[in-house]
Amino acid sequence: MRSATVRLTMAQALVRFLTAQRTSRDGREQPLFGGVFGIFGHGNVAGIGQALQEERRAIRYYLARNEQAMVHTAAAYAKMHNRLRTLACTTSIGPGATNMITGAAGATINRIPVLLLPGDIFAGRRPAPVLQQLESRESQDVSVNDCFKPISRYWDRINRPEQIVTALPDAMRVLTSPSDTGAVTLALPQDVQAEAYDYPAALFEPRVWTIPRARADRDRLREAAALVRASRRPLIVAGGGVIYSEATAALRAFAEATGIPVCETQAGKGALPEPHPLALGGVGATGTRAANLLARDADLVIVVGSRLSDFTTASKTAFQHERVRFIAVNVAELDAHKHAALPLVGDARVIVEELTALVSGYHVGSDYADLVRTLTAAWHDEVDRLCRSGGGRARMTQAEAIGTLQEALAPTDVIVCAAGSLPGDLHKLWRARDPKAYHLEYGYSCMGYEIAGGVGVKMAAPERGVYVLVGDGSYLMMAQEIVTAVQERIAITIVLLDNEGFASIGGLSQSIGSDGFGTRYRYRSAATGELDGDQLPVDLAANAASLGASVVRAGTADALRAAIATAKTHGDGPSVIVVAVDRDARVGGYDSWWDVPVAEVSTMGGVREAREAYDAARRSERDFL
Ligand SMILES: Cc1ncc(C[n+]2csc(CCOP(=O)(O)OP(=O)(O)O)c2C)c(N)n1
Ligand SMILES: [Mg+2]
Helix, strand or coil: CCCCEEEEEHHHHHHHHHHCEEEEECCEEEECEEEEEECCCCCCHHHHHHHHHHCCCCCCEEECCCHHHHHHHHHHHHHHCCCCCEEEEEECCCHHHHCCHHHHHHHHHCCCCEEEEEEECCCCCCCCCCCCCCCCCCCCCCCHHHHHHHHCCEEEECCCHHHHHHHHHHHHHHHCCCCCCCEEEEEEEHHHHCCEEEEEHHHHCCEEEECCCCCCCHHHHHHHHHHHHHCCCEEEEECHHHHHCCCHHHHHHHHHHHCCCEEECCCCCCCCCCCCCCEEEECCCCCCHHHHHHHHHCCEEEEECCCCCHHHHCCCCCCCCCCCEEEEEECCHHHHCHHHCEEEECCHHHHHHHHHHHCCCCCCCHHHHHHHHHHHHHHHHHHHHHHHCCCCCCCECHHHHHHHHHHHCCCCCEEEECCCCHHHHHHHHCCCCCCCCEEECCCCCCCCHHHHHHHHHHHHCCCCCEEEEEEHHHHHHCCCHHHHHHHCCCCCEEEEEECCCCHHHHHHHHHCCCCCCCCCECEECCCCCCEECCECCCCHHHHHHHCCCEEEEECCHHHHHHHHHHHHCCCCCCEEEEEEECCCCCCCCCCCCCCCCCCCCCCCHHHHHHHHHHHHHHCCCCCCC
16 A cells, blocks of 8 residues: 655655654653744745745744854754754855855854755756856866855755655754754755655654663773772863753762862853852863862863863863873763763763762862862952952943843843853853853854844743843844844843954954954054054944844943843843943953964064963973873
């Protein structure tokens, strides 16, 4: 007997399939896709566009203003849902498609699921070259969508309508895999999107993708327990995996039972919500003094759910104990083996729970516990000092603005940030009081993520206050999603910290002897009378208002407090608070380093000095083999 079929275009079948996908973890089931973002062009309007119109009651379509931004929105939405839900993104062919490249790379690097559906050139090739087609001398089987290959965890081109019958389940497998997830790209030739086929009806049955909680190898787990028991100065490094796995309670129980202090990566901040006596805050290049001093002398580092990026390891200088060992709990083998760690491959929650049971009775010594207490107390004083005083400056410091926000926000409110000097300052100063309250995109640190990401966070958690912290440089790079927030009545508050240019890179430039070249605000030199510097003043408040946001300027902590209170009353759209902050009042580093190579030869004296300091610092870099 022939099984039932449904005659649909490939695009209609694809959209109908998406509406039937669900995820489940710990018995909680939900739809995988919260909607489809899209910008239409000739490469998708008649295919996916038509299908979305036909299926509009089953799945919601959202218009974005820029294809890169909509991938950031999807990634932020997925991150907020601990990777159990996401959004799909549809584009035309050519520039619409390649505009998603940056977003795709960001999602894959951060291990966040997004489904990308770029249109593609005709599979039938008859009208080639179609508008926006890349031509090659060597092959007709080349399109700009090939650029997605290295930045996608799954990549496929659908050249015949029946191919989706096998491609879609495979794509969903990768999208919902805790270890393999990232950008999933299905390139959809525009002729094939519109082609009809008799699809098996079973393809459209509801399908539940159960997210497993994989357990680690038992022998490795016992070895790990022995390492913990033998350690005198153990330290936990908590990464984003703790939060995605919802392992925060298990981590707290482990830390409390053993007395092992916890420091956090950017993605892991909030893994042990503050205040907690064992919470050391951020670790690494942008870490706290407490975390970095304990990391320096730790004899055992228990890494849970981290990629160990250079910011976390202070470019492999953070851990200096001669015989330091690592245990790495991670769903991905790639991460579990870094730093020659004892790999515990699997789910953070179940592994931390099992490890806790295996080390029962172990506790760090009182000397170490005292040291943890002393260092955390001193660090809290330092944060209070930085957040309170501007040191008599005319403008607010960024630290004061952060401190003011910290006091004004509820513990469950979310801050969203990605690039510039803010991530480093927040990593040090922010007290994340809830595992989902600190949303940093710092794997790709992509300028432009902030506002688009804030839209995704608010869509995922409409019950929470969402505060986007963005620098003037990042704002100028991608502010247009304010319009999308107005359109969708998404009430986010954008705190725009204007320090007149690229202050972070300016500081970096100064530290390598280049005096802020290319990052400075334009001014007239007193010495020469000439104009110097590249950054131009822009009325950012007027710009935000023109996009439809309600805008206020806040020049003092009191004005900022008042502006936040007012923004809370705007229930139906984005607010922007423009805060002028002092460009030069930076929060420094604390017992840490970041490897940025300095020119080995130069005619500039400052560069030569910086190179000497660089060579000296680099001697602390270690190989863990
Ligand atoms: C898309 C992108 N381009 C370039 C960079 C490099 N970069 C990092 S921070 C920064 C300047 C950011 O300026 P702003 O948003 O004003 O923040 P500030 O440094 O002033 O705090 C640049 C250019 C980046 N991270 N992302
Ligand atoms: Mg700036």
